Amino acid sequence: MKPDIKICGLKTPEAVERAVAQGATHLGFIFFPKSPRNVAPEVAAELADPVRGKAKIVAVTVDADDDELDDIVHLLKPDVLQMHGHETPERILHVRALYGLPVMKAFSVREASDLDRVDAFIGVADRFLFDAKAPAGSELPGGNGVSFDWEIMASLDDSVDYMLSGGLNKDNVGLALASTRASGIDVSSGVESAPGVKDLHMIDAFFDAIADAGSPRA
Ligand SMILES: O=C(O)c1ccccc1N[C@@H]1O[C@H](COP(=O)(O)O)[C@@H](O)[C@H]1O
Numbered sequence: 414m415k416p417d418i419k420i421c422g423l424k425t426p427e428a429v430e431r432a433v434a435q436g437a438t439h440l441g442f443i444f445f446p447k448s449p450r451n452v453a454p455e456v457a458a459e460l461a462d463p464v465r466g467k468a469k470i471v472a473v474t475v476d477a478d479d480d481e482l483d484d485i486v487h488l489l490k491p492d493v494l495q496m497h498g499h500e501t502p503e504r505i506l507h508v509r510a511l512y513g514l515p516v517m518k519a520f521s522v523r524e525a526s527d528l529d530r531v532d533a534f535i536g537v538a539d540r541f542l543f544d545a546k547a548p549a550g551s552e553l554p555g556g557n558g559v560s561f562d563w564e565i566m567a568s569l570d571d572s573v574d575y576m577l578s579g580g581l582n583k584d585n586v587g588l589a590l591a592s593t594r595a596s597g598i599d600v601s602s603g604v605e606s607a608p609g610v611k612d613l614h615m616i617d618a619f620f621d622a623i624a625d626a627g628s629p630r631a
Pocket of ligand 1: 421422441443445448449450473474475497542544553554555556557558559578579580581599600601602603
């Protein structure tokens with residue numbers, strides 16, 4: 414089965430076009446002011462509009478309140494809300510009911526016990542995303558370009574549909590797909606030449622690596 418491929422932290426039309434041309438199934442826009450990938454909802458909408466329907470538009474938020482989500486949802490009109498903070502199951506149920514949009518809940522993983530929190534979100538979140546825990550001193554909950562031990566994912570309940578992220582790049586994405594049952598992968602720093610600067614050749618190389626690993630493009 415082809416994995417979903419999410420290119421996250423897009424800020425330019427060129428990178429959006431290249432991701433879609435290469436077969437990205439999901440395009441992520443970051444709404445977190447401390448991130449070098451942060452964009453205003455109006456800017457994200459301009460970037461997303463030309464490719465709407467070709468890939469799912471994902472709004473990445475971190476502990477956003479209703480006012481912030483209202484702006485993002487009304488201006489960007491995302492297909493999916495990614496919640497990458499400390500959102501509770503109750504908060505996710507509230508957001509799903511408010512907007513009628515699927516929610517992908519992100520979890521930070523360093524050790525097996527980090528998966529203990531997942532159970533409370535089964536039947537609540539529409540999809541799960543497992544990312545590495547932020548390194549000490551980082552102000553970002555994601556987008557740090559660090560991986561975690563993927564063997565931990567073997568202990569996850571089989572019913573949980575998830576995307577894998579954290580430090581993926583052209584050199585390790587094949588192994589990531591082969592060694593987990595992730596139905597999708599998510600990359601940000603691994604296709605950047607500098608924080609927040611997507612590199613079109615690195616996007617190409619990432620998709621080439623997925624194809625070489627035996628997972629054809631979407
Ligand atoms: O990318 C960011 O800056 C970011 C900021 C706040 C929350 C999430 C963010 N990105 C997410 O981080 C992972 C992967 O990042 P990387 O490939 O290790 O750089 C991915 O889930 C992004 O959606």
